[in-house]
Amino acid sequence: MTSPSYRHLRDLPPIESSGKASVLPTDARRLAAWVAALPRANPAVVQEQLRDALDALAAQRLSGGARFDALELLRSPVAEAVAQLEGQFVGATFPLPPAKVRAAQDAERFHVALAHGYRLAAADLCTPTGKPPMLRGGTVATALGRAMHHYGAALAKAWQVYRAPQPGSWQGLHRCHAFAVECGLGSKTIDDPLAGSRQTLDAIYCATLLASLCNPYAHSQAEQEVLWALARAYAPQCPLSGEGGPDALAMIDPESDCGPGIGGGGPDGAAYLDTSRLRADIDHALAHGGESRLRLSPSHGVVVQSGRKLLESVQRSLGQAVAARAEGRLPGGHVLDCVIGMSVLHYYLAGRLDFDAFVRQAREGQIQMVDRAAWTHAGGELTRLPPVPTQVLDQSLHGYRVAWGSDAQARARVGELVGLSLPDEPDDERDWMVGIIRWLRYEEDGSISAGIELLARRAHAVGLRGLNGRGDDRPPLRALALLPLDGETGARYLSQEPGEFDGGEIEILRPSRLDGAGENILSASRTRLGLLHNGGDYVLYGTSASARESFS
Incomplete structure (x- = not known):
């Protein structure tokens, strides 16, 4: 019998298409040659061709292994395209003009397209009942980890330009992690050259949850980079559980398309994130650190440096989120x-x-006595x-x-x-x-x-x-x-x-x-x-x- 979490993994939202999708060569040698032939001297053309390629890949019926291998070949040039798009909106003055908004949205869509593709590859790698096949569990875990990474990166791009994320990003993240947990892959460590680290699937998921709870919309783009460093460093120290303690925050269930819930209690089946270690380390750093750069060390050999003002803001965001569970909103x-x-x-x-x-x-x-009738004629800024x-x-x-x-x-x-x-x-x-x-x-x-x-x-x-x-x-x-x-x-x-x-x-x-x-x-x-x-x-x-x- 197929599990609900596997059905949800396969249930992709409608994918926005350029309308120009054609058949993409999926043979590894031919696709590698196609990637090598991309006109990298013309970034706009490369971006258009990569969008068409991802559309074509999403529309083709492929085995899970073939889809995964094709995405691995496309992933690096897509990352280069995203970096070029970022040059148009990172460090820009807000509110952004329409052209820079489109650049940010294009970067976000690239990440969502990769996330959807890896998610579908993970589903197709499994048996019809939703079980990872023998000797392929590592590939399924890697595909899920890639999908969660790109859903998180898509959210990060929306946060960088202070806009709402593309529909389906949070839900995709939740569903990928729920399936990983069901298959016993949550603690599986995967390599990710693009992320530059080895992480468990649980840590990838919790890092995005923590970054969201730190309220990125309250911080500059440079400060958001520090938030992500904090979130990734402390994700292994902030475990998920089925019960909410005094420092736990209710997570939205996998059926929702929202980030961490901070209302009074969560839905049936909600998970909870324990943030007590991060909050305790921030409190200690603020109490014993200087006025400029403060150091936090979640584990041996891992150090994150941050300004005092940023840590005070994160402390306030996490504290208010915890308080909001009991307080509620009107x-x-x-x-x-x-x-x-x-x-x-x-x-x-x-x-x-x-x-x-x-x-x-x-x-x-x-x-x-002020002549109130004259206020509108008084002039001045x-x-x-x-x-x-x-x-x-x-x-x-x-x-x-x-x-x-x-x-x-x-x-x-x-x-x-x-x-x-x-x-x-x-x-x-x-x-x-x-x-x-x-x-x-x-x-x-x-x-x-x-x-x-x-x-x-x-x-x-x-x-x-x-x-x-x-x-x-x-x-x-x-x-x-x-x-x-x-x-x-x-x-x-x-x-x-x-x-x-x-x-x-x-x-x-x-x-x-x-x-x-x-x-x-x-x-x-x-x-x-x-x-x-x-x-x-x-x-x-x-x-x-x-x-x-x-x-x-």
């Missing part, structure tokens, strides 16, 4: 107003005052940046997953500050939530999906000025006073200046106004701040609980 569907960047958010929090007027009003300690309508896709206690139209592409970037507010609220009654963009993904319809980590549910505009007592105090800088989230104590201030206010006496400026009891709130106060967190783009300072000021 559906969205509603629309919020969003402003992007410190300058714009400060402007709205200050009652649509530019920073010079804000500081002047704070120092004079008097109320300046900030008045030309109205709030962006933002669709909430889902949310949790710690943040939102949102979608923006293409008009937000020029301003949205990972690490940027955002303000979120209910639309149609009067400005004098509007509260702005403050968050940080943690990841971005460009969608096929031109919109952007983003993950926003919530820093505060309410905030106020302030100015921070360092005092040195010598009469040459520096000018005030824009900052936000964040009202504490649940369980937090002490006042917190968000600034763009690392080290500017750490430990020294500072003056906090805010416009003078009347509270509900009619008492005047002082326009300036002095305190000392300590550095809480340096996120690179923005720096968080705080006071002790005893020095906390009220911003209600």
Whole structure:
């Protein structure tokens, strides 16, 4: 009786074809001659011929061995073609122009085509009931390993350009591994000259899962290379099991076309990944390492170096993924107003005052009535940046997953500050939530999906000025006073200046106004701040609980 996992292995999704496929010579000698004759001086022609060759191979009825051998001959020139395509989008500025997007998609499709081909070769190498034949188990394992490698590489190409992966990539990865486990091949080690290493099939699979859990959409292309190095190094230390412990993350079942699930519990038959070793090593490196390059060593002779900021981001991604299992997410569907960047958010929090007027009003300690009807005529860069309508896709206690139209592409970037507010609220009654963009993904319809980590549910505009007592105090800088989230104590201030206010006496400026009891709130106060967190783009300072000021 044929097993379900074998049927799923053979059940390939529809393969996108160029429509030019012809019969490809599959005799090893003739195919080697065809590969040798490729006009490598003309990369565009080579890419087209290789696409046609893979289409032809997918359409032909071949034995598993013949298909595997043909793919092995085509694999190296395809890798060269992918490397040439990568030169068009690796290191490019985002958002990408259409030509560079097509280059990235072509590179991804090459990997998917190879993955589908090796997957079909593995299935055809087996008996009709789905059993690897005697003395051919190693070839089946190699074909499965090649397929999983290329599915992972296809996902990596999508992540590099911050786009959704091609449909079928995750499902193909899951199904190849599920069949390998059923056949007892998960712990089988295979050689892969293209990957440059010997790995078990379990490690190939877990490396892609770990890379996904590290949230590649939150990192630059160079940082994603470090993520992959971490994932491959720690994959053997992060085993799969059928039960989820406190550091385990639910895996989506092989029937899905999604990455690791991070909701509360998994479907029947879900596997779980134990990430405790990786998280413990990151915690140790952050606690005992320096401020620049940190070293992690998952096993003897294996060392991965990373910057502190990257490891802090990975630590946050893995921690949030674990927490999300118990916390869950709520559906969205509603629309919020969003402003992007410190300058714009400060402007709205200050009652649509530019920073010079804000500081002047704070120092004079008097109320300046603003003609609200004149706002739209005031000119200046900030008045030309109205709030962006933002669709909430889902949310949790710690943040939102949102979608923006293409008009937000020029301003949205990972690490940027955002303000979120209910639309149609009067400005004098509007509260702005403050968050940080943690990841971005460009969608096929031109919109952007983003993950926003919530820093505060309410905030106020302030100015921070360092005092040195010598009469040459520096000018005030824009900052936000964040009202504490649940369980937090002490006042917190968000600034763009690392080290500017750490430990020294500072003056906090805010416009003078009347509270509900009619008492005047002082326009300036002095305190000392300590550095809480340096996120690179923005720096968080705080006071002790005893020095906390009220911003209600």
